[in-house]
Amino acid sequence: MRFRFTETAIDTAAARREVVDLGAGGYVGFEGWVRDHNEGQEVIRLEYEAFQDLAVKEGDRIIAEALRRFPIKHALCIHRVGDLGLGDMAIWAGVSATHRGEAFDACRFIVDEVKHRLPIWKKEHYRNGDSGWVNCERCAAAPQHVHHDEPAVLTADN
Amino acid sequence: MTSATAAAHAATAPAPLHGLILAGGSSSRMQRDKAALRYRGQSQLDRAFELAARHVSQVFVSVRSEQTADPARAQRPLIVDSVAGEGPIVGIRSALAAFPQAAWLVLACDLPFLSDATLEFLLRERDRTAMATAYRSAHNDLPEPLCAIWEPAAAPALDAYQAAGGHCPRKFLMRHPARLLQPLDRRALDNVNTPEEYAQALTLLGAASHGTKMQLKIHYYALLREQAGRSEETLETAAATPADLYGELATRYGFSLSREQVKVAVNSEFSDWSRPLAGGDAVVFIPPVAGG
Numbered sequence: 001m002r003f004r005f006t007e008t009a010i011d012t013a014a015a016r017r018e019v020v021d022l023g024a025g026g027y028v029g030f031e032g033w034v035r036d037h038n039e040g041q042e043v044i045r046l047e048y049e050a051f052q053d054l055a056v057k058e059g060d061r062i063i064a065e066a067l068r069r070f071p072i073k074h075a076l077c078i079h080r081v082g083d084l085g086l087g088d089m090a091i092w093a094g095v096s097a098t099h100r101g102e103a104f105d106a107c108r109f110i111v112d113e114v115k116h117r118l119p120i121w122k123k124e125h126y127r128n129g130d131s132g133w134v135n136c137e138r139c140a141a142a143p144q145h146v147h148h149d150e151p152a153v154l155t156a157d158n
Numbered sequence: 159m160t161s162a163t164a165a166a167h168a169a170t171a172p173a174p175l176h177g178l179i180l181a182g183g184s185s186s187r188m189q190r191d192k193a194a195l196r197y198r199g200q201s202q203l204d205r206a207f208e209l210a211a212r213h214v215s216q217v218f219v220s221v222r223s224e225q226t227a228d229p230a231r232a233q234r235p236l237i238v239d240s241v242a243g244e245g246p247i248v249g250i251r252s253a254l255a256a257f258p259q260a261a262w263l264v265l266a267c268d269l270p271f272l273s274d275a276t277l278e279f280l281l282r283e284r285d286r287t288a289m290a291t292a293y294r295s296a297h298n299d300l301p302e303p304l305c306a307i308w309e310p311a312a313a314p315a316l317d318a319y320q321a322a323g324g325h326c327p328r329k330f331l332m333r334h335p336a337r338l339l340q341p342l343d344r345r346a347l348d349n350v351n352t353p354e355e356y357a358q359a360l361t362l363l364g365a366a367s368h369g370t371k372m373q374l375k376i377h378y379y380a381l382l383r384e385q386a387g388r389s390e391e392t393l394e395t396a397a398a399t400p401a402d403l404y405g406e407l408a409t410r411y412g413f414s415l416s417r418e419q420v421k422v423a424v425n426s427e428f429s430d431w432s433r434p435l436a437g438g439d440a441v442v443f444i445p446p447v448a449g450g
Contacts, residue, residue: 032450050449051379051442053426079449091450111450119423119442120449121380133381135446136415 003059003077003114005052010078010092019074024096028103030111032091034084038134042127048081048090051119055079062113070106072097077110079120090122173286173310177210177217178253178262179203180246180304181231182239187351190405190417192268194230194432195356196398197363201432203230206267213277214263220249230432246304247320247327254313261286266304268349270359276346280307285337289315292336296344301336303327305347360396371396372437374403381445382420386411400424401431404443415445 016029034046063075077093084090093110097103114120125131181193181203188195193203203219210217219234226238240252246266253262263281265272276293284291284307292306304327312334319330331338341347350359374393378386386407397403400422407413421444422429435441 048449049380049383051377051423051444054423054428054442055449057426058428115450116447118449119379119444119447121445122448123380133445134448136381136419136448 002063002075003056003079005050005056006078006080007082008080010080010089012089012092015076015078015092016094018076019094019096021073021096023098024073024103025098026100026103027094027096028100028107029092029094030107031089032111034086034088034090036086038124041124041130043124044086044127045125046084046090047123047125048079048084049121049123050079050081052081055118055120058118059114062110062117065113066095066106066110069109070095070097070102072102072106075106075110077114079114079118081120173259173261174216174257175214175261175263175281175307176253176257177207177214178237178249178264179206179210179217179219179234179267180249180264181219181267182222182225182249183246183266183268188353188356190401191230192350194399194401195268195270195350196402196432196434197270197360199398199434201230202270203234203267206265206269206272207234209272209274209277210263210265212274213281218253220253229430241320243320243325245325247316247325247330250303250308250327251313251316251320254308254310254316258313259310261310262308264304264306264308266349268351269305269347270350270363271343271345271348272305273343273346275342276305279342280305280339283337283339288335288337290331290334290336292331292338293341293347294338295347296341301328301331301338302347303331306331372435374435374437375440376403376407377440377442379442379445381415382411382413382443385413398434399432400429400435400441400443403435403441404431407443420445 036043059077066075073096075095079091093107095103095107122134123131124134183192185192195202207217218237219231220237221231222239225231226236237253237256239248240255241248250264280291286309289312290306290308292301292303295302315334324330350356371394374395376393377390378388383389395406397406404417422431423442423444424433424439
């Protein structure tokens with residue numbers, strides 16, 4: 001299983017050890033952090049929720065796709081769920097490869113696909129007391145405006 | 159062609175009769191794809207297709223070019239609209255153009271009461287010398303062009319009729335030689351255009367009384383969990399597909415997300431909206447995601 005969830009802080013040192021390979025000339029790790037603002041609103045904390053049965057299957061499929069598409073050694077992705085504060089790590093992805101180029105490309109691919117495909121939701125809580133499910137609240141008012149198949153760059157928190 | 163050569167031609171190469179299911183409509187009053195509406199556990203498109211296939215050897219589905227990838231349609235032989243314009247006349251003309259020798263048993267896919275007997279009578283009474291053989295409406299006596307046999311000879315007349323600004327196949331049949339039949343059953347050609355008519359048709363077809371209610375397990379996440387006020391429930395429902403079920407729950411809980419914004423999973427795998435549901439299935443509706 002190369003994709004998993006955790007309800008506690010991600011242990012990046014332990015995760016990194018899982019992708020170590022003596023044939024690898026390099027490793028790329030990505031950390032996604034909770035940011036203090038989004039779309040002009042001051043964010044104070046986030047809630048992450050996932051449909052874990054399906055998300056783990058789909059996450060494993062993404063890692064398998066990365067291993068097919070890029071000449072890499074190992075890949076792993078961990079996503080946190082629950083209540084997160086500012087600066088907390090929401091997602092970690094690590095890839096080892098013979099050469100750095102593939103490791104960068106594969107790591108970016110994995111994070112992008114996870115954001116677009118996995119049934120994971122985040123609720124932002126704002127300084128002004130409001131809150132909202134990212135990608136759900138505004139698109140309810142303007143359905144043709146934002147589609148969940150589109151890259152989530154507009155609302156990325158990292 | 160003289161009558162002698164026409165007779166010889168007919169003897170050597172009788173015009174084949176193909177079936178054409180019209181499934182290119184916009185379903186604007188229904189606000190969902192009429193071809194996907196289910197009766198007795200089967201989509202109306204599949205019901206119409208199978209009904210026609212019991213009476214003619216080859217059946218096609220008439221679609222607009224943008225519908226060719228739709229999974230419910232793509233698995234069938236298709237006739238893609240090849241002439242300009244809108245509406246059923248375009249589908250009929252495209253079929254006549256695709257197989258210029260063939261006659262077409264044309265069926266709309268919003269006729270849930272259509273029966274084998276209705277088609278048998280139409281085929282038996284077919285007049286090959288007319289441009290079409292059709293039923294009269296039981297309500298207003300006007301021709302019903304979308305449960306009819308259209309002969310190859312109608313093609314040039316239809317082309318000319320549309321070129322002159324005509325678009326209504328019913329009016330076309332009123333002005334051209336057509337054999338018109340009295341329907342055997344008053345309801346046989348009633349069509350279903352609105353959610354109210356669909357609900358009525360389901361009742362008349364006995365969906366609820368045939369023991370088709372089943373228990374499903376629904377899990378809710380994120381915005382839908384908050385709007386439903388629960389994270390899961392076991393539900394007794396007659397909904398035949400995830401699309402029907404989302405409609406039922408959206409009405410009950412006032413979901414703010416339209417079905418187009420949501421995906422669905424059945425038994426922890428992404429699913430089609432038109433997949434038939436079975437008792438015990440676990441269904442999850444997936445609002446727009448935002449991982450990372």
